[in-house]
Structure formats: C-alpha cells, structure tokens
Amino acid sequence: MADKNLGGATGAAGRAPAAGSADAIRNVVLVGHSGAGKTTLVEHLLAATGTVQRPGRVEDGNTVSDFDEVEVRQQRSVNLSLAPLTHNSIKINLLDTPGYADFVGDLRAGLRAADAALFVVSAVDGVDGLTQMLWEECAQVGMPRAVVITKIDHQRADFDEVLTSCQDAFGDGVAPLYLPVVTNGNVNGLIGLLSQKFFNYATGTRTEKEPGAEYEARIEEYRGALIEGIIQESEDESLMDRYLQGDPIDTKVLIDDLEKAVARGSFYPVLCTGAGAGHGIGMIELLELITQGFPAPLEHPMPEITTVDGTPVDGITCDPDGPLVAEVVKTTSDPYVGRISLVRVFSGTLRPDMTVHVSGHGLADRGHEDHDVDERIGTLTCPLGKQQRPIAKGVAGDILAVAKLSRAETGDTLSEVDRPLLMTSWTMPDPLLPVAIRAKSKADEDKLSQALARLVAEDPTLRLENNAETRQLVLWCMGEAHTDVLLDRLAKRHGVEVERVELRVPLRETFGGRCQAMGRNVKQTGGHGQYAICHLEVEPxxxxxxxxxxxxxxxxxxxxxxxxxxxxxxxxxMERGVAAGYPMVDVRVTLYDGKAHSVDSSDMAFQIAGQLALKEAAGKVPTLLLEPVDELSVLVADDYVGSVMSDLSSRRGRVLGTEPVGTGRTLVKAEVPQLEITRYAIDLRSMSHGTGTFQRTFLRYEPLPAHLAGKMATTE
Structure with a gap:
C-alpha cells in the first residue's frame, strides 16, 4: 500500500500492490440525485490524476459523459458509464450512475459491479428521498460507503447544515474527515481532522501548513466526534478506555482502524469538494480515501454462483487464475462498433477472441429470452467517453468493455465453455408505466420490431407487450423520463419514428339479467342449405x-x-362481445331446445345459430361493461400516507388498510380500477417526492359505473 495520508495524516509506508492484480483495483459507484455533481466530480478526478488534461474533456474533445447521444441532447446522465483512472498505482473504476428514479435499473447495475459506493450530496440541495432509499439498499447488503459533499465553494453552500442532514438521513457512523476553510466568503482549503493540518488550495495547487488559532475550537469539536466514532468501531476494546482516561491515541492506529471500519461498511467518512482552482478542491483527499479506505475486489463478498441447472457452486474467489465468471452489467449499441457490453470480471481472466458461454437471466416476462449459448468475444477495451482503448486482458476484479457479444444481454453470465456457470441476478424494479405506441409510417413499421428488440436487449427495466386483446404495442417503462429516452433512441439511433396513442384498458362485458333467446339460421340456396335453430337461456x-x-x-x-x-x-x-366489442365473461348459457334438418343441418349452421342467439339475448337484457381492478401495495414515507390514501380514494379506490414497514415507512393496500392508474407511476413519484414505490396485481373485474360505461361503449 502507498504512503497513508487518509484524513490528512501520514502513516507508515507499505508495499504497493502488483500492477494488474485484484488488490490494485478499486470499483466505486457514484450515487446521488440529479444535479448533485456526480459527473463533474468524475471529470475533476480524471483531471487530478492526469487521465485528461482538463475537467470535462478527453483527448478527442468529447466530454466524459457524452458516450450516449441522448445525454448530449438532453443534458443529463441517463446511463451507467465507466471512467477508469489510476492513483498511486491503484486502478480506480468509477461508475457514474443516473440521478433520476426512472433509471434505477442502471443504478442497481452499478451497485452490482462496484465494491464500494460514494454518495454524492450537493452542499446547496442536501439529501433527497431517492438518495436515502439507495443508502438503505446499500446497508442491506453491507456495502462500504462514504459521502462526498460537492459544490462546497458555491455561494449558497452550507457545510454544517448539509452535514447534519446527512447524519440525520444516513444514521450513525457518518462523520467528516475534513473541514472546509472559508476566507472572505471563498473556500480556499481543507483542514484534516486527524492531522490537524491546513491544506491550502488558494494558489491552484495543494500546499500544507498549520491552521490558524481561530480554527482550534471548531477542529476540536469535530475531531473529538470523529475519534470517538473510529474508536467505537475499533476491534481493540482497550482504545475507548484509554481515550476516556485522556491518553493520547496514536494517529496511525486511528487511521488503521478507520480504514478497516470503512472497508467493512460500518463507518462512513464525509469529505467535501469544490471546483476551485486547478483540478479542484478535495480531489487528492478523495483519491486517498478511495485507494486506502475502500476495499479491493478480494475483500468484497462474491455473489451467489450456481451451475446452469441451479446447483450451488462454492469455492470460487476473486482469483485471476480461477474459473471464469463474469457478468454483463450494461449493454449499449454504438452505430459504428455495434453492441458493446460493460462486463465485471468476478473470477478468472477474460482475453480477446476467446469463446465463452453465455447463461441468461430469467426475465422472459419482459421480452428478454433466457440464454444458454456459446459466443466468441471481440476486442476488450477500457472505455472513457467515446474512446475505446484496447487492452490485452481483463483480470478478476476489473471492469471493461467487450465488443461483438451479439447474444449476451444485461444480467447475463459469461463463463468457460466446458464449465457453464450462472450468477444470481440482481433485483430489477418492475416497470409500471404503460405507454402505447404505433409507427408513424409503413417504413417505420417495417423497422420497428428490430429496433425494439435492440432496446429490450440493452435495458432490462423495459418490458415490451404486444397486447392481442387491445391490439396495441405497449412499452412498460419506469417513468416519463425513461419513456422520453427510449423514444429518442428509437428515432435518432435506429431511425424509427413512433407516436404515442391513448392506452386502451381491456374491458369485459356481461349480461345484466336472465333471459331466453332464439338463434335461427335457416337458408335455402338451391343445393345444400343451412338449417339450425337453438333456444338458449342466458344468465350472469x-x-x-x-x-x-x-x-x-x-x-x-x-x-x-x-x-x-x-x-x-x-x-x-363471447370473444367478440355483443354490445361494445369487448369479450364477455361470467355467463351461464343453457341450451334447452332447438330444431335440426336431416340434410341441411351442419356444424357451421349450429355455430352461427349459437352466435345469433347470444346477440338476440343482448337486445333483451342490459349488458354491463366490466373493468379490471388491481390490488395496489404502495410503500411510502409516513409523511405522505395521508396524501396517498386521499389520492387513492379519488381514483375510485378502496383502501384496505395500512401497516408500518421498518422505520418511518408505511405500506398502504388498496383496490383500484386499472382505468385510474395508467399514470400512477408518475403521480405517486410526484406525491412522495420520488420516494414512493408500488406493486400491482390483477384482482378481478367489476361493473363500470354507468357514467363511464357510456363513454366506453363506442369502442370497436
């Protein structure tokens, strides 16, 4: 390990890990709401390590975040992207994730590929509900985390207030390693709480000096809390007694305990960064935390691995010489290169032109077929923006891009041909916003099927439905932003123009009472005629x-x-309906009388008679339209329970009850007609400030209210 300077304190020198080994890799996912500054932070870290000459640009002039043309047009990150850099002989793979709830699928893919998470919080905007939910997700799997407060040099930044909000939202173990130094309204440096040194950035380069006496009280306040937090997580139980007795604790001991606590996910240091001069304030400090405090892939638990038939496989570790186990965490399409797969290698070594087995992923209900095929991979590259830099191999623990995997999709496992393996896939959220589309022209219609297949291969949160009943093509999306991106890609990347159409909800018909009817099919045509008479009794x-x-x-x-x-x-x-053109259900039909002819009666004649009898019955008793009703399970913060219940009632819903789930959250159960929840994914997000989630399950059909039935009766 390189010289320790974690927390601004120099510790004992160690041996640097061998280049290319898993111990020399750190995989870090950046998490935070849109606008928190994740992509800007990545750009400054690239510049601070000399990977690029200046923040935001790589050698060919494109920005770090503009690999996807949609991101360029919409000026927002909508994809998981990889930015590799090197610091002190450690390769750091930064995984920049979208900050919108619509793209949580990419975010969870980033969590799967990473060994630690860096939560990015704006010093201006603070913590939002989505970020807090993701913190809880990381806590459930024990992922190491740290917090970086960005935009600390913004004129409206308030470090103390945002730090307090982080501690309130994220719980115990959140403590700062550095404090910003503000002079005449400008942030010009940081004070390391362990070293008690002032790192001055005012000149554009970092210089070290002693802090002034005016900072002593503030340093002592935060330093005491930091040391107490570290000691509480220490495996040396004697440290707390020594500390309470006033004995000095060696800074190197504190650093070692801090690193161990961060790596095992029980302590969460807070750093702060700003654009500042040069390559930015706090970048060196953040790089030191990542390389020294975050765990190497060797220290991160291996996901569950089985054979393709489900038999558990034990003993596989993050070993370059072990059996190949890699996972496709993201699939994209390049107009020139073709399909590119972002792959995390968990075990073994991946080499160009080798043949691998692709095992697929159990999302057939979303249009993603299961895979069990062999494929020859193409070039291995280390991506940065639009650049694809070829590499000789991908070792266990590394993340890289693989070209020409034509069958593999996001979530698939790559393994050896003679030893096929399968990694348990991560949980993908259900897409709950249905959007009906149709091609604008015949030329678009001819290309639509292939273009949609490519979108489905790239995005496991997308579900494609060809609804035979409503005869509509429906995209099930995560939200409005997700829909906009998908339609943008169809138009600009695949050259297919589509338009949204009103979503049709599949209704049903039934009889409103009992009646008797006759079907008479009697025709003489000169030769064999048709003769069939049937008397039916129908009842609901x-x-x-x-x-x-x-x-x-x-x-x-x-x-x-x-x-x-x-x-x-x-x-x-009944399939065609008798009144409004919807299928008929919940009917008993009794055949009690009829007539036949020895010559002219036939199978078809009696089929037609049965149809005519049902139509006649529809003219004698009212027919009712039935609408599908779903059971909704809505999980929201306690603050929004009242609003959610009121909203469900306004949608003709029946609230069945509530129950607490964990701390500060409530599960609301209700029965709601499908006609009222076609856009509920958007509305709930608005009501709950992005923190609410829901699941829906079809329950039954119920009569549609008369005032709505009249509007629906004009359908085909």
Missing part, C-alpha cells in the same frame, strides 16, 4: 365465474353431434 354468474355451458336437450331435438357446435358458436361470439 358471480364475478370470476367465467363461462358455463349447460346441455338440457331432451328428445334429440338437437342432435348430439351439433350440441358442441352451439357451444363453439357461443364462445366465438
């Missing part, structure tokens, strides 16, 4: 009763071979 069944056909023919008035024909005709007419 309770909700969920389905369809019953009852045979009460006596005396052979309808020959036995034609009774199934009547049922077949009734079923066919």
């Amino acid at each position: 069944l309770p909700s969920g009763g389905g369809f019953e056909f009852v045979d009460r023919i006596v005396g052979g008035v309808v020959p036995r071979q034609f009774i199934p024909s009547v049922e077949k005709g009734v079923r066919a007419q």
